[in-house]
Amino acid sequence: MNLISLFHIYAVVITLKNGLFSTLKIRSNYKIKVDPANSRAKTEIRSIWGGVYLGLGIAGLIFPFPEVYKMIGIMYIVSNLTRGISLCLTKSIDRSGLQSMSYEMILAVFLFL
Helix, strand or coil: CCHHHHHHHHHHHHHHHHHHHHHHCHHHHHHCCCCCCCHHHHHHHHHHHHHHHHHHHHHHHHCCCHHHHHHHHHHHHHHHHHHHHHHHHCCCCCHHHHHHHHHHHHHHHHHHC
């Protein structure tokens, strides 16, 4: 096992961790205070954040191929682009949001190695 393989496994495990926390503890996501208005909103947050991250993390463990790692990396990049646009549109750029974006971009780089 080489260093790049360890980077891939690290990124997949972090993706799984993000999925578990997103599913189980909505308010702990990336140190932001998410307060959905109703239970349907909570369900949607769990299904999207938890489902996507858990699903891709599991895929990375079951299918340890470069294409799967790149797919997970693309998810992080697109998620970050969407977050960046949303932060600009809502004028809610803060330190926590920028830290989350940089953290996920580092994971994306690991996945593209």
